Amino acid sequence: MSPNPVTTRERLSSPLTWHYVGLAVMILIVAILAVRLGLDWSATDSSSNDALVNKQIELKTLEVQTAPLRGLEGRVKDSRVQIQDFYAKRIPANYSSILTRIGELEVKSGVHLSRVGYSQGASAGDLTEISMDAGISGEYQQIMHFVNDLERDKTFFVIRAMAFTGQQGGLVNLRLRVSTWLRPSDVPNGLPPTSSETPATAVPQAQEGE
Structure with a gap:
């Protein structure tokens, strides 16, 4: 006599069947979690790349903005040297050296200066205009x-x-106004202030001679 066939109810109530069902559910959950993890990882990686690019852009912008300041200390030092060199070579040593040099140029060119007047203008920094x-x-x-x-x-x-x-x-006759500069300590006392009038109408001041 053959054994009784296993019914569907018995199969469903079998522990082995529920084991397989539980295993399948776990595999499905793991798969879903893996997909979710992959999506989250991709999003995080993309966000990190964007943040890195933004930081690189910020760094490049700062480099461009600070480029003019590089070597500034050296340029300031060079400028000071150039200013001192300019003062030493081109600023008259004293008031009398201005008179002497103007006289030398007068003789050299052959012109005649008359009604020569000197006056003191405004001071700017370390120099005073004459x-x-x-x-x-x-x-x-x-x-x-x-x-x-x-x-x-x-x-x-x-x-x-x-x-x-x-x-x-x-012969041609002109009125001429010329400026040079002296260090304040070299400016003589008693020079009148420079007039704002044009040379065509100004009255010469502190005349040095005819």
Whole structure:
């Protein structure tokens, strides 16, 4: 006689069947967790990459912004050396050296200076402006030589203004205002302040001679 067949109810109530079911559920849960972990990892990795890129951009921006400051100390030191060199070579040593140099250029060019007046202008930093206001007469070429020599002279002269005042024969007459600078300690006492009038109308001050 053959054994009784196993019914479906018996199979469902079998511990082995429930073991297989539990194992399948666990495998499904593990699979779901693995997928979720993979998605989270991908999102975290993408966020980290974005953060890294942002940091790199910030660093590059800071490098560009701070580039002009690199070597600033050295450039400041070089500037100070250049300023001291300029003072030593191009700023008159004293008031009398201005008069001497103007006289030398007058003789060299052949012009004649008259009604020469010197005045004191504003101070800026370590220097005080000294202005010369004078009449200048001579042939056109002589005057041009005098003006060019002033502009190119080792002593620092700046031509502020020139005004035509007349002509007689081959001689041209101009009013000329020239500036140079002195250290405050070298400025003589008693110089009048520089007038704001133009050379065409200004009255010469502190005349040095005709």
